[in-house]
Amino acid sequence: MSTQLAPAVELNGLSKRFGAQNSSRVVNAVNGIDLTVQAGEIVAFLGPNGAGKTTALDMLLGLSEPTGGTVRVLGQTPSSAVAAGRLAAVLQTGGLLHDMRVGETVRAVAAMHRVTSRVQEVMERADLTGIARRSVGKCSGGEQQRIKFALALLPDPDVLVLDEPTAGMDVGARRRFWDAMRMDADQGRTVIFATHYLEEAEQFARRTVLVAHGKVVADAPTEQLRASLGGRTLSCSLPEQGREAAMELLGATSGIADVSLDGHRVTLRAADSDAVARLLLNELGATDLEIVAATLEAAFTNLTED
Amino acid sequence: MSTHTNAAAAAAPGQPTPAQPTPGQRGLGFSATFFWIEAARMARNGYTLAFTIVMPVVMYVIFGATPEYGSMDAGNGNVSFSVMVSMAAYGVATSMTSLTSLAATEAQQGWGRQLALTPAGLRGYAAVKVAVALFYSAISVVAVFLTGALTGAAMDTAGGWLATAGIILGIGLIYGLFGLGVGLIFPSDAASGLASMTLTLFAFFGNVFMPLSGVMLDIAHYTPLYGYVALARWPLSEGYLSDGSQDPLWALILNVVAWTAVFVGLVFLGLRRSRARH
Numbered sequence: 190m191s192t193q194l195a196p197a198v199e200l201n202g203l204s205k206r207f208g209a210q211n212s213s214r215v216v217n218a219v220n221g222i223d224l225t226v227q228a229g230e231i232v233a234f235l236g237p238n239g240a241g242k243t244t245a246l247d248m249l250l251g252l253s254e255p256t257g258g259t260v261r262v263l264g265q266t267p268s269s270a271v272a273a274g275r276l277a278a279v280l281q282t283g284g285l286l287h288d289m290r291v292g293e294t295v296r297a298v299a300a301m302h303r304v305t306s307r308v309q310e311v312m313e314r315a316d317l318t319g320i321a322r323r324s325v326g327k328c329s330g331g332e333q334q335r336i337k338f339a340l341a342l343l344p345d346p347d348v349l350v351l352d353e354p355t356a357g358m359d360v361g362a363r364r365r366f367w368d369a370m371r372m373d374a375d376q377g378r379t380v381i382f383a384t385h386y387l388e389e390a391e392q393f394a395r396r397t398v399l400v401a402h403g404k405v406v407a408d409a410p411t412e413q414l415r416a417s418l419g420g421r422t423l424s425c426s427l428p429e430q431g432r433e434a435a436m437e438l439l440g441a442t443s444g445i446a447d448v449s450l451d452g453h454r455v456t457l458r459a460a461d462s463d464a465v466a467r468l469l470l471n472e473l474g475a476t477d478l479e480i481v482a483a484t485l486e487a488a489f490t491n492l493t494e495d
Numbered sequence: 496m497s498t499h500t501n502a503a504a505a506a507a508p509g510q511p512t513p514a515q516p517t518p519g520q521r522g523l524g525f526s527a528t529f530f531w532i533e534a535a536r537m538a539r540n541g542y543t544l545a546f547t548i549v550m551p552v553v554m555y556v557i558f559g560a561t562p563e564y565g566s567m568d569a570g571n572g573n574v575s576f577s578v579m580v581s582m583a584a585y586g587v588a589t590s591m592t593s594l595t596s597l598a599a600t601e602a603q604q605g606w607g608r609q610l611a612l613t614p615a616g617l618r619g620y621a622a623v624k625v626a627v628a629l630f631y632s633a634i635s636v637v638a639v640f641l642t643g644a645l646t647g648a649a650m651d652t653a654g655g656w657l658a659t660a661g662i663i664l665g666i667g668l669i670y671g672l673f674g675l676g677v678g679l680i681f682p683s684d685a686a687s688g689l690a691s692m693t694l695t696l697f698a699f700f701g702n703v704f705m706p707l708s709g710v711m712l713d714i715a716h717y718t719p720l721y722g723y724v725a726l727a728r729w730p731l732s733e734g735y736l737s738d739g740s741q742d743p744l745w746a747l748i749l750n751v752v753a754w755t756a757v758f759v760g761l762v763f764l765g766l767r768r769s770r771a772r773h
Binding site for chain 2: 276277280284289296297305
């Protein structure tokens with residue numbers, strides 16, 4: 190049975206070109222994306238604004254037609270997956286009518302899915318029961334995001350696509366949201382989310398796909414992507430006496446990079462952080478040592494710059 | 496990693512699954528729940544009620560019920576009835592136009608994307624919105640006709656009342672196309688206001704609000720509301736105008752058919768524009 194499973198999502202050479210061919214105004218928003226996502230994965234689509242994330246997700250959802258390549262969701266076209274209630278999304282832009290009430294919005298979309306029986310459950314899950322009678326326009330950004338989340342949960346989809354899902358949520362709400370998503374993924378729901386918060390990809394995605402200029406520039410388990418950057422960042426305070434000599438020594442040691450001094454604190458990057466920590470503490474009299482794994486931010490900057 | 500396959504199999508039994516036809520996938524995807532939610536939302540929006548119900552009723556009272564000429568004979572009824580028909584038709588044209596242009600605008604915003612991700616899709620939304628527009632149109636006709644019946648509008652036969660209401664609602668549907676076209680071409684909240692204002696202008700120059708004569712009347716024959724309202728008055732006046740001349744039935748039908756074609760053209764233009772934006 191397991192061998193016959195179609196991947197949750199399969200993109201092959203996916204492209205989207207805006208503007209007429211041969212015209213000077215042609216924009217290749219998405220430029221040949223290949224991607225296979227298996228059931229139960231949480232994948233971050235990470236990239237700066239304008240990288241083509243939303244355009245790619247629109248095609249994945251069948252909201253716009255690719256100008257090249259193919260999209261399969263659970264082995265079907267996106268529109269059949271949507272029609273079968275197996276593919277749903279939290280969309281980024283707008284998406285809600287301000288003069289509709291929260292409860293009405295959920296009931297209306299539930300009616301379009303023919304799942305009005307699930308309204309209560311979904312309202313509770315998205316923590317909307319208390320504001321059911323409030324009009325959408327009076328809800329905060331985070332509350333509106335929760336409404337959209339509720340709408341996406343209505344069909345109980347196998348594949349859930351989230352475009353900047355936690356925009357406007359406070360830290361607590363964001364954490365609760367992702368805890369819920371993790372539980373769903375463990376039960377087999379596939380979650381693909383676009384974000385430009387590196388932190389969010391780091392904390393919540395088991396796999397990160399880095400997108401820049403409409404292309405995939407990196408695709409790896411998030412941990413590995415971070416590790417492959419090489420090393421960790423160390424920072425510590427150095428005693429004033431001998432600080433200059435110490436800086437010189439650090440700068441000359443191989444395996445240490447990006448040494449910088451800010452006041453009495455030195456920051457550097459090292460491949461073998463244990464060895465460098467020993468050096469700093471034992472030989473150079475360092476105090477208040479901090480060691481941090483390289484952030485995706487660095488990977489991001491390295492990989493998305495031209 | 497090995498847990499994925501098991502979990503997925505549990506969540507999606509019988510993989511690979513062909514597209515399962517769901518109830519919403521076939522037919523119009525009309526939803527009664529959504530219809531009532533939309534109807535309530537429009538009722539909360541004072542603009543809708545003011546333009547589709549209050550305004551036609553008030554205009555009828557001012558121009559049709561109170562003046563002394565109201566009780567004068569006009570064909571198979573009286574002048575009050577004639578004014579009542581004009582105002583009801585204007586009310587229907589306005590509600591069809593403003594509600595469908597609003598729907599087109601909403602469908603092109605994020606809400607439309609949200610609904611496109613449901614099995615019923617935008618088709619289901621369109622079905623609901625047209626039904627809501629018709630619902631308000633019917634309320635508008637009932638409100639104006641009821642006011643008319645209570646204030647002296649007279650028609651020789653009960654069948655005449657029914658036939659007139661039927662013509663008003665039936666032909667009024669084409670203003671759904673007009674509103675849709677305008678909403679697709681100008682996807683902003685202003686579109687609905689623009690469409691309604693255009694309609695009021697058409698009403699002035701289309702022999703709807705007051706009887707025109709001379710050159711104004713000659714021009715009026717070619718404006719969109721003229722054919723519609725003249726046909727709605729047909730059971731009453733059979734094409735006779737206040738100056739004694741008579742419009743042939745075919746000319747009125749031609750007016751409606753020609754303007755329907757124009758509105759269909761607007762819709763296609765709007766669809767093309769809207770697709771180009773995506």
